[in-house]
Structure formats: structure tokens, C-alpha cells
Amino acid sequence: MGEIGGFLKYCRKDPEYRKVEDRLKDFDPVEMRQFDSEIHIQAARCMDCGTPFCHGCGCPLATVIPELTDLVFHDRWQEALDVLISTNNFPEFTARICPALCEASCVLGINDDPATIRQVELAIIRRGFVDGYLQPRPPVIRYDEKIAVIGSGPAGLSVADSLNRTGYCVTVYDKSKNPGGILRYGIPDFKLGKRIVDRRIKLMRDEGVMFELGITVGDDVSYNYLKNRFDAVCLSGGSREPRDISVPGRKLKGIYFAMDYLVQQNKRLEGERIEKEDEITAEGKTVVIIGGGDTGSDCLGTALRQRANKVYQFEIMPKPPEERPENTPWPMWPNVIRESSSHKEGGERRWCVATKEFTGENGKVKSIRCVEVEWSHGHDGRMEFKEKPGTDFDMDVQLVLLSMGFVGPGRNRIVEDLHIEHDSKGNIKVNENHMTSVDGIFAAGDMAQGQSLVVRAIADGRMTASGIVQYLEKKRGKNVNGNKQ
Numbered sequence: 001m002g003e004i005g006g007f008l009k010y011c012r013k014d015p016e017y018r019k020v021e022d023r024l025k026d027f028d029p030v031e032m033r034q035f036d037s038e039i040h041i042q043a044a045r046c047m048d049c050g051t052p053f054c055h056g057c058g059c060p061l062a063t064v065i066p067e068l069t070d071l072v073f074h075d076r077w078q079e080a081l082d083v084l085i086s087t088n089n090f091p092e093f094t095a096r097i098c099p100a101l102c103e104a105s106c107v108l109g110i111n112d113d114p115a116t117i118r119q120v121e122l123a124i125i126r127r128g129f130v131d132g133y134l135q136p137r138p139p140v141i142r143y144d145e146k147i148a149v150i151g152s153g154p155a156g157l158s159v160a161d162s163l164n165r166t167g168y169c170v171t172v173y174d175k176s177k178n179p180g181g182i183l184r185y186g187i188p189d190f191k192l193g194k195r196i197v198d199r200r201i202k203l204m205r206d207e208g209v210m211f212e213l214g215i216t217v218g219d220d221v222s223y224n225y226l227k228n229r230f231d232a233v234c235l236s237g238g239s240r241e242p243r244d245i246s247v248p249g250r251k252l253k254g255i256y257f258a259m260d261y262l263v264q265q266n267k268r269l270e271g272e273r274i275e276k277e278d279e280i281t282a283e284g285k286t287v288v289i290i291g292g293g294d295t296g297s298d299c300l301g302t303a304l305r306q307r308a309n310k311v312y313q314f315e316i317m318p319k320p321p322e323e324r325p326e327n328t329p330w331p332m333w334p335n336v337i338r339e340s341s342s343h344k345e346g347g348e349r350r351w352c353v354a355t356k357e358f359t360g361e362n363g364k365v366k367s368i369r370c371v372e373v374e375w376s377h378g379h380d381g382r383m384e385f386k387e388k389p390g391t392d393f394d395m396d397v398q399l400v401l402l403s404m405g406f407v408g409p410g411r412n413r414i415v416e417d418l419h420i421e422h423d424s425k426g427n428i429k430v431n432e433n434h435m436t437s438v439d440g441i442f443a444a445g446d447m448a449q450g451q452s453l454v455v456r457a458i459a460d461g462r463m464t465a466s467g468i469v470q471y472l473e474k475k476r477g478k479n480v481n482g483n484k485q
């Protein structure tokens with residue numbers, strides 16, 4: 001434990017953010033760095049509570065948080081780094097964009113502000129890179145077996161990194177020009193600068209992971225091609241099929257899925273070419289974002305930076321409470337209202353608003369008709385809504401962004417051709433070793449779990465890698481005994 005009674009002496013201090021008027025002029029990260037002296041104090045707030053729910057119940061990666069904070073408090077940064085990376089392949093991503101499930105389950109959070117775990121992790125990994133502790137360390141031994149990982153989002157990268165460190169030869173395929181999945185093409189730079197993704201990819205390359213980019217597996221290369229070259233395949237193509245809205249006028253120009261909009265802005269910042277006729281921009285427009293979640297808030301921050309005239313974010317569900325409600329008691333992730341950095345920059349949020357219709361002019365969206373709704377529990381106990389009479393309203397709008405979540409992995413030729421089974425939610429079905437219904441083909445991340453969080457994608461990637469290792473070891477054992485499959 002750091003300082004006995006530190007939690008009684010020191011208050012939680014969150015990081016500062018760049019001034020709104022400055023940060024709206026660019027797409028640079030908005031969160032500012034805390035000094036190590038402050039991190040030292042914050043680390044002293046960890047109570048060493050005895051039953052660290054942050055580690056066992058909050059963090060999907062089971063980060064060993066009490067030990068980390070103790071090491072930081074005692075200025076033993078390199079050991080803290082060793083502990084951190086022993087359970088997390090990419091702390092530089094999670095320490096920047098994780099909602100910090102660990103903090104929601106911190107014991108100190110029962111009657112005080114929880115410890116600032118995410119910031120402590122960020123300080124550790126930042127020093128790891130800046131002080132040069134993190135250098136390429138290719139594996140000492142190399143096995144003959146080769147693994148193809150399809151998709152370079154956090155799940156695919158985690159599978160690849162874990163297998164490479166164990167000594168397997170890994171090739172990561174991605175249909176995009178650059179690796180990173182949603183880290184690169186979905187999450188805006190103001191939350192995660194792409195330099196952070198590039199630095200990790202370089203480290204992975206230097207350690208021996210190979211990347212084949214701009215290749216859509218299934219279309220550009222077949223499963224037979226992979227089967228002849230690799231001993232196992234891992235599908236980690238994400239969950240990108242967006243939920244659509246079925247109302248009159250949906251097909252009008254000016255109504256787009258959130259990801260089409262966010263991916264384009266990220267490509268623009270990377271200097272990738274956008275054809276004039278494909279351009280989606282909020283500049284000078286009134287924008288309505290349908291969907292009150294995180295993807296919607298990323299659209300809000302992006303639209304404000306593109307100098308939208310006015311931005312609204314409509315959510316059909318009721319406004320969550322400020323305080324932790326009874327239905328999500330500690331140490332669960334609380335169902336409370338969240339205000340992202342983008343919400344602090346502008347725009348107007350409204351809850352209990354349903355969209356009824358879009359109308360247009362010359363094929364382009366011109367206005368949106370909405371209605372307020374009220375929610376109640378139906379006979380089966382499930383929440384249901386009904387329109388509030390007389391609350392219909394129309395608004396002029398030039399850009400609508402649909403941000404209502406994702407319904408599944410979408411089309412994938414390999415899955416179709418091999419008849420790989422799906423689960424009841426439409427995700428790829430996997431067994432306890434993360435193998436799909438086809439021998440030697442595994443699935444990791446959102447593709448198998450549904451759209452979730454970066455921390456869960458990394459955790460799932462690690463477990464999938466261990467399933468692949470078990471599979472290859474078993475196969476190798478059989479081969480040695482002359483039982484070649």
C-alpha cells in the first residue's frame with residue numbers, strides 16, 4: 001500500500017482539458033497530461049482495500065491495480081510497467097479511451113470519489129515509451145506454425161501480439177489501408193491521436209508481426225489460400241453492421257450512418273483522398289445525430305470541429321439519473337448520465353425523442369419530424385414507449401447522422417462459404433477455446449462478442465490467442481505421434 005490513510009488526506013483530481021475555444025480549432029487530443037507529482041498523490045489514494053473489486057470484477061483484463069498504484073507511489077516505474085503489461089498488451093489505448101470500469105468498482109467509490117486508476121496507468125505507459133523501457137523484444141524461439149489474423153482492430157492486434165510473443169509467426173490482414181480498426185478509423189483524433197496507434201504498430205512490426213493491408217479476406221484472398229499457408233485462422237473483423245431506421249424519407253441524400261462520417265474524417269486527417277461526390281461534411285449545416293451514445297458523441301465533437309451551424313443529439317431512451325441508480329448498484333457499471341468532452345463543447349442533447357419522418361427537396365434531406373415519447377414497463381416487465389400526444393415537432397436539417405448502435409458483424413465471404421455458425425444475437429459463435437464451428441478457425445473481439453469496448457476486445461484477443469496455442473499444441477502433439485490430421 002502507498003500511503004496509509006492517503007485516501008483520507010487527498011482528493012481525487014481529474015486531468016484538465018484544453019480550453020474549448022482552442023480545441024475546436026483542431027482535432028488534436030483534448031485531455032491534458034497530469035504531472036507525475038500529481039500521479040504520485042493520486043496513487044496514494046488507493047486504499048489497498050483487501051478485496052480489490054477493480055482488479056477482480058471491474059477490469060476485463062484483470063489489471064493488478066493495487067500493486068500498480070503501490071509501485072507508482074514508491075517510484076518503481078519500471079516494475080509498475082512490467083505489472084501493467086503482464087495483463088494488457090496495449091495500455092496506451094485503454095489508458096486514453098477506456099471508460100474505466102475499474103474506477104466504477106473501486107471500493108473507495110462506495111462513499112467517496114474512486115481512485116484515478118486510468119490516469120495512473122497512462123503515466124506508467126507514457127514513461128514506458130518516453131524513458132525507452134519499451135523496446136522491440138522479438139521472441140527468443142520461433143515455432144514453425146503460422147497464424148492468419150483477419151482484422152487489425154484491438155482484438156486482432158491483441159491476438160497477433162500475444163501469439164507473436166509466444167513465438168508463433170503471425171500475419172495480420174486488413175481491408176483498410178492502415179491498421180488499427182476502429183482505433184484508427186472510428187475513434188476521433190481528439191480522443192486518441194493516431195501517432196499512438198502508429199507507434200504500437202511499429203513496435204509489433206519490429207518484433208516480427210507481419211501486416212498485409214488493403215486486402216479484403218474472402219473477396220481478395222480465399223479461405224483455401226489461407227488454409228494452404230496457415231495452421232490456424234482468427235477472424236476479428238469487428239461488428240460494423242449499423243442499426244438502421246425505417247421511416248419515410250430515409251433514402252434522402254444527407255442521411256448517413258455515423259461510421260461513414262467518422263471514418264471519412266479520420267481518413268481526411270490521415271491525408272487519404274476523398275472523392276468530392278462522396279464528401280460528408282457538417283460545415284455550415286444544422287446537424288441531427290440520432291442516438292445518444294458514445295459514437296453519437298464522437299459525431300458531435302467532429303461536427304463542431306467542422307464548424308456546423310448547430311448540432312442536436314436525440315436519444316429515444318429517457319435521460320439517465322445523475323446518481324448511481326438502484327438497478328446498477330456498486331460495484332456494477334452505473335447507469336448514470338455521462339458527459340463526454342464533446343458534450344462540453346456545444347450542441348444540444350434531448351432525450352425521449354423518436355424520429356417519425358424525413359422530408360426533402362431535390363432528393364436532399366430538408367427537415368426531420370420527431371415526437372416526444374414516454375416510457376413505462378409493459379406486462380412482461382420490459383420497457384416500452386408510447387408517443388406523447390401533441391408533442392410532434394419539425395426541424396430544418398441538412399445533415400442527419402444515424403448512430404443507433406450495431407447489429408452484428410455484417411457480410412463476410414469466409415463465414416458464408418464455410419457456413420460458420422452464428423449465436424442467437426447474430427455474432428460469430430465460439431466455444432470455450434474461442435474456436436468457431438469450423439476446426440482451426442477462431443473468432444475474437446466484437447465479431448464474436450458484439451460491439452463493446454476496446455478493453456474487452458483486447459481481453460478477448462488474449463483469451464483467443466491462448467485457445468489457438470492450445471489448439472496448435474494439441475495438433476503438434478498428434479503430428480509428433482504420427483497422427484497427422
Ligand SMILES: Cc1cc2nc3c(=O)[nH]c(=O)nc-3n(C[C@H](O)[C@H](O)[C@H](O)COP(=O)(O)OP(=O)(O)OC[C@H]3O[C@@H](n4cnc5c(N)ncnc54)[C@H](O)[C@@H]3O)c2cc1C
Nearest residue numbers: 151153154155174175181182217237238445446452453454
Ligand atoms: C465510433 C466509435 C467510437 C468508439 N469509442 C470507444 C471508446 O472511446 N472506448 C472504447 O473502449 N471503445 C470504443 N468503441 C468500441 C471499440 O472501438 C470496439 O469495441 C473495438 O474497436 C472492437 O475491436 P475489434 O478488433 O473487434 O473490431 P474493429 O476495431 O472494428 O476492427 C475490425 C477490423 O477488421 C477489418 N476487417 C473486417 N472484415 C475484414 C475482411 N474481410 N478482410 C480484412 N479485414 C477485415 C476492418 O477493416 C477493421 O480494421 C468505439 C466504437 C465506435 C464505433
